[in-house]
Amino acid sequence: MVGAGPAGSATACHLARAGLDVLLLDKAAFPRDKVCGDGLTPRAVRELITLGVDVDRPGWTRNRGVRLVAAGRSLDVPWPDGTAFPCFGLQRTRHDLDEILVRHAVAGGAVLRERTKVTGPLLDDRTGRVVGVATDGGVHEARLVVAADGASSRLAVSLGLHPRRDRPVGVAVRRYFRSPRHDDAMLECHLDVVPAGYGWVFGMGDGTCNVGVALLNRAHGDPRHLMRSWLETLPPAWGLTCDNATGPARGAAIPMGFARRPHYYPGLLLVGDSGGMANPMNGEGIAYALGSARVAADVIVQALARPTPSQRERVLYTYPQALRSTLGGPFTLGRWFVNAIEHPWIMRLAARQGIAHPPLMRAAIHILGNLTDPTSPALIDRLAQTLTRLTPAP
Structure with a gap:
C-alpha cells in the first residue's frame, strides 16, 4: 500500500x-x-x-447540512434524513x-x-x-x-x-482563522465567488474556521487572489483577517x-x-x-x-x-x-434561482452531491436513479 x-x-x-x-x-x-x-x-x-x-x-x-449563499441571500439545506446515509456530517x-x-x-x-x-x-x-x-x-x-x-x-x-x-482538475486554497463562527452547525458555501467554484467557511468547533476557495476548473484564475478578495467582502465580525490567521494559506490540486x-x-x-x-x-x-x-x-x-x-x-x-x-x-x-x-451568466442564474426556490436547490444538492438513496421511493431519489441510468459512465 x-x-x-x-x-x-x-x-x-x-x-x-x-x-x-x-x-x-x-x-x-x-x-x-x-x-x-x-x-x-x-x-x-x-x-x-x-x-x-x-x-x-x-x-x-457534527454539521447538519449546507448553507448556500448567493445574491445577498442564504438557504440552509439539511442533509437527507431517513436514507441510506447518516443524517449528519x-x-x-x-x-x-x-x-x-x-x-x-x-x-x-x-x-x-x-x-x-x-x-x-x-x-x-x-x-x-x-x-x-x-x-x-x-x-x-x-x-x-x-x-x-x-x-x-x-x-x-x-x-x-x-x-x-479531457477530465477536470480543480484547485483549492484554504487557511485557518480564529473566529466566533467556529461552532456553526452548517457548512457554509458562497456560490458567487467565481464561476465553477465556491468559497467556504467551515467551523471546526475548536475556536477556528477552515476557510477557502475551490475552483472546479483551475483555468478560472488564481485561487489565492480570489480568496483574498472574497474575504474582504465578509463581515468584519467574523474575524477572517490576517491577524486572526493561525497559519499560512495552502493550496492543492483536485483531480x-x-x-x-x-x-x-x-x-x-x-x-x-x-x-x-x-x-x-x-x-x-x-x-x-x-x-x-x-x-x-x-x-x-x-x-x-x-x-x-x-x-x-x-x-x-x-x-x-x-x-x-x-x-x-x-x-x-x-x-x-x-x-x-x-459560463458566468449561467452560474449567476443558477445560484439566484436556486436560492429563490428551496425545493429545487435541495434536489440539486442531493442529486449532484451523490446523496440520494437508490432504495428510497422519494421523488428526488427516483429522479436521481433515472438520471444515473441515462448517464453514460465515463
Whole structure:
C-alpha cells in the first residue's frame, strides 16, 4: 500500500481485517497535515462507520447540512434524513483524521512504515507486471500493490498512467482563522465567488474556521487572489483577517471525475486521488477515497481467493468496471453541471434561482452531491436513479 492517506489507510484496514498481510508505506511521519476543507458529508461518515471508526468520541464536530449563499441571500439545506446515509456530517482536521485512520488500519492488523519513500515499482522482467515497490530503504515484493499516493501519484506516472486531458482538475486554497463562527452547525458555501467554484467557511468547533476557495476548473484564475478578495467582502465580525490567521494559506490540486485511468494496471490498483476520484460537482474527495478503498479491497479479497493466476487476474480486471458502476453516473452528471456553470451568466442564474426556490436547490444538492438513496421511493431519489441510468459512465 503506497500512501497512508484516507484511501490507503482505509484499503489497508479492509484488507487486514480480511486476513491478508498488508504493508502500508508513507513518506511522512504521523501526524501530518494535508490541504483540505475538512468537511465530511454523510457519504464520508457512512464509510467511516463501516470502517468501525467511533465518530461519537470527542474531537469530532457534527454539521447538519449546507448553507448556500448567493445574491445577498442564504438557504440552509439539511442533509437527507431517513436514507441510506447518516443524517449528519462531520468536521475534523486532516492532521487528526489521517492519523486516526492510519492507526485504525494498524489496529486492524496492517504494518505501517513511516518515513519510507517509494522510488518506483518492481516489475516482472518477463510479463511487465508490478510485483512490488522499491523504496529508499530497500525493496518490498507483493502479490498486489495499491497506489494511494495522491493527486501526483508518482507511482502511476512511472508506469505511464498520466492524468487525462479531457477530465477536470480543480484547485483549492484554504487557511485557518480564529473566529466566533467556529461552532456553526452548517457548512457554509458562497456560490458567487467565481464561476465553477465556491468559497467556504467551515467551523471546526475548536475556536477556528477552515476557510477557502475551490475552483472546479483551475483555468478560472488564481485561487489565492480570489480568496483574498472574497474575504474582504465578509463581515468584519467574523474575524477572517490576517491577524486572526493561525497559519499560512495552502493550496492543492483536485483531480476529478476519474482523471487518471485505467484504474487497474497488471499488479497495481489505483484508489482515491491517485485515480482522480473527486466529485466534479463540488471537489469532494474523502468520501470517494474511502469508497474506492472499500471497492478495491472487496475485489482484491475476491481475486486472491481464486486458485489460479489467470482466475485472479480476471477478477482484478473487474475493478475499473466496479468503480464505474458505483461512481460513473454521478461523476458524469457533475462534469456536465460544472461545464454549464463555467459560463458566468449561467452560474449567476443558477445560484439566484436556486436560492429563490428551496425545493429545487435541495434536489440539486442531493442529486449532484451523490446523496440520494437508490432504495428510497422519494421523488428526488427516483429522479436521481433515472438520471444515473441515462448517464453514460465515463
